[in-house]
Amino acid sequence: MSLLVTGSIGIDSVDTPTGSVTDVLGGSxxxxxxxxxxxxxxxxxxxxxxxxxxxxxxxxxxxxIDTRGFEIRAGSNTFRWHGxxxxxxxxxxxxxxxxxxxxxxxxxxxxAYRDSEYVFLANTDPGSQLEFRxxxxxxxxxxADTMDLWISTQCAALTDLLRNxxxxxxxxxxxxxxxxxxxxxxxxxxxxxxxxxxxIVKKGEHGALVEHDGVKVVLPAFPAAQVVDPTGAGDSFxxxxxxxxxxxxxxxHENLRIAMAWGTVVASFTIExxxxxxxxxxxxxxLNERFEHYRSMLAI
Amino acid sequence: MSLLVTGSIGIDSVDTPTGSVTDVLGGSxxxxxxxxxxxxxxxxxxxxxxxxxxxxxxxxxxxxIDTRGFEIRAGSNTFRWHGxxxxxxxxxxxxxxxxxxxxxxxxxxxxAYRDSEYVFLANTDPGSQLEFRxxxxxxxxxxADTMDLWISTQCAALTDLLRNxxxxxxxxxxxxxxxxxxxxxxxxxxxxxxxxxxxIVKKGEHGALVEHDGVKVVLPAFPAAQVVDPTGAGDSFxxxxxxxxxxxxxxxHENLRIAMAWGTVVASFTIExxxxxxxxxxxxxxLNERFEHYRSMLAI
Numbered sequence: 001m002s003l004l005v006t007g008s009i010g011i012d013s014v015d016t017p018t019g020s021v022t023d024v025l026g027g028s029x030x031x032x033x034x035x036x037x038x039x040x041x042x043x044x045x046x047x048x049x050x051x052x053x054x055x056x057x058x059x060x061x062x063x064x065i066d067t068r069g070f071e072i073r074a075g076s077n078t079f080r081w082h083g084x085x086x087x088x089x090x091x092x093x094x095x096x097x098x099x100x101x102x103x104x105x106x107x108x109x110x111x112a113y114r115d116s117e118y119v120f121l122a123n124t125d126p127g128s129q130l131e132f133r134x135x136x137x138x139x140x141x142x143x144a145d146t147m148d149l150w151i152s153t154q155c156a157a158l159t160d161l162l163r164n165x166x167x168x169x170x171x172x173x174x175x176x177x178x179x180x181x182x183x184x185x186x187x188x189x190x191x192x193x194x195x196x197x198x199x200i201v202k203k204g205e206h207g208a209l210v211e212h213d214g215v216k217v218v219l220p221a222f223p224a225a226q227v228v229d230p231t232g233a234g235d236s237f238x239x240x241x242x243x244x245x246x247x248x249x250x251x252x253h254e255n256l257r258i259a260m261a262w263g264t265v266v267a268s269f270t271i272e273x274x275x276x277x278x279x280x281x282x283x284x285x286x287l288n289e290r291f292e293h294y295r296s297m298l299a300i
Numbered sequence: 301m302s303l304l305v306t307g308s309i310g311i312d313s314v315d316t317p318t319g320s321v322t323d324v325l326g327g328s329x330x331x332x333x334x335x336x337x338x339x340x341x342x343x344x345x346x347x348x349x350x351x352x353x354x355x356x357x358x359x360x361x362x363x364x365i366d367t368r369g370f371e372i373r374a375g376s377n378t379f380r381w382h383g384x385x386x387x388x389x390x391x392x393x394x395x396x397x398x399x400x401x402x403x404x405x406x407x408x409x410x411x412a413y414r415d416s417e418y419v420f421l422a423n424t425d426p427g428s429q430l431e432f433r434x435x436x437x438x439x440x441x442x443x444a445d446t447m448d449l450w451i452s453t454q455c456a457a458l459t460d461l462l463r464n465x466x467x468x469x470x471x472x473x474x475x476x477x478x479x480x481x482x483x484x485x486x487x488x489x490x491x492x493x494x495x496x497x498x499x500i501v502k503k504g505e506h507g508a509l510v511e512h513d514g515v516k517v518v519l520p521a522f523p524a525a526q527v528v529d530p531t532g533a534g535d536s537f538x539x540x541x542x543x544x545x546x547x548x549x550x551x552x553h554e555n556l557r558i559a560m561a562w563g564t565v566v567a568s569f570t571i572e573x574x575x576x577x578x579x580x581x582x583x584x585x586x587l588n589e590r591f592e593h594y595r596s597m598l599a600i
Contacts, residue, residue, distance in 0.1 A: 184505075185525040186526070189525060203506065207507075209520075218507075218520040218597070220509075223517075224483075225486040257597070297516075298598040300594070
């Protein structure tokens with residue numbers, strides 16, 4: 001049930017229609033780890049520069065993240081991202097990005113992590129994801145995230161990756177880009193034919209779908225009348241999904257559906273504030289209560 | 301449990317990325333009535349011109365529609381619509397529209413229909429909808445559909461209508477247009493403050509949500525890998541919702557959610573072919589089977 005995540009730790013600046021923050025903690029691995037830690041202990045493989053993000057230590061400690069794979073690289077700078085959300089909060093543009101340490105050598109995987117059974121390769125170039133993948137020979141479930149940039153510039157490496165992972169997570173625009181198919185249900189079928197056992201397509205405010213061995217499940221997002229900042233929603237969704245799967249060790253269709261529901265619910269808290277603020281205040285009791293609410297909403 | 305629908309009967313031409321049809325039967329009242337008739341007998345108030353659409357008689361007979369309120373108006377022409385769907389099948393543009401009989405006097409409501417308890421006012425101008433509304437003094441549940449044109453040109457009449465109906469059905473762009481609020485969950489809250497007890501926001505391939513007395517429910521669409529023609533999906537969704545409500549007579553939150561599920565499932569058949577073709581072949585057993593599939597998909 002050991003769950004490991006590789007990915008970014010970032011210093012984010014975010015503009016939304018209702019507010020802005022500058023130089024706050026972010027990054028795919030951080031959101032994922034925080035969300036997943038509600039279900040199982042989480043191992044982190046990620047690097048920052050000497051400009052360690054403010055609040056990172058607190059967050060890693062609060063969520064009891066295993067930091068033996070966390071590296072502070074002297075002479076490097078932390079990944080930085082500045083994004084702006086449009087009025088509907090479902091579309092965003094990147095105003096500035098500085099890869100910094102992400103463009104350097106991958107952080108080493110500690111030997112003690114080689115036995116990891118559940119591995120999430122958060123979004124980075126598919127070549128690096130495959131290099132990570134090969135370092136976990138005992139992996140029972142390896143899932144990767146990807147993005148439009150890699151689909152358009154590293155198609156061969158991505159195709160190779162897809163043959164070596166169990167699950168892929170991406171959003172609906174990316175699913176269409178990868179397959180050329182505008183119907184995302186059909187796009188998901190086509191992605192599964194490229195290698196992974198399942199694909200999860202994230203639709204932001206419209207929820208998510210999974211295609212697994214011919215079974216299709218679509219779940220709505222939790223209805224949120226107030227969205228402060230969608231940053232990290234997708235990564236914390238994935239954290240909830242993988243956290244539940246690792247905690248239960250059950251990879252059936254039925255349990256994947258339950259895992260999607262947990263991911264949906266934990267992500268619904270992430271978007272209630274900037275950065276990790278809401279997740280830092282979230283209790284397991286609140287999480288359970290909203291899960292029950294979500295379950296009731298879907299009981300027909 | 302008498303269910304009545306007022307609305308259009310049309311002669312449609314439809315272009316989709318995968319095919320086209322010319323001069324086929326369509327119209328909001330037809331799709332609604334066909335879908336609702338799987339649940340309860342349906343009364344129809346609608347008019348066509350002397351150019352009665354091909355196949356209309358068969359459809360009305362097949363679904364056992366009560367046609368005492370159906371009028372063939374000599375010297376008039378039937379409503380015609382030509383629409384084109386974009387590649388994703390979720391957006392469409394109107395290439396041509398001829399209101400014809402819809403722009404003339406409203407079809408009269410037979411005296412025998414005055415006792416109707418469940419009334420659906422399919423999309424037309426809100427003044428006409430209100431005029432119909434006043435002819436059903438025993439109405440237990442009156443629900444109206446609307447569209448962008450009336451929101452932008454007849455806001456006062458629409459506001460008046462909203463104070464005199466129990467439920468409003470519209471799509472997500474229309475909900476934003478009506479309220480100025482891009483978050484549709486919040487937009488739904490604002491619409492309920494304008495008068496109706498509930499509002500249903502249709503999101504096409506992303507499902508639908510209902511806001512009812514502070515309770516919010518979002519349900520996904522049934523996952524469809526092949527969409528032939530989305531025309532009539534919204535009207536047959538509404539037919540399933542109203543049909544189930546009329547059949548059960550239960551207007552609780554819980555039953556409204558079940559009704560939304562029936563609407564979702566019946567609409568998923570509508571889009572499998574052009575015009576009414578799939579609904580004409582649909583059996584109650586098939587409908588029940590897909591409902592069970594949908595229920596299982598959402599059981600978490």
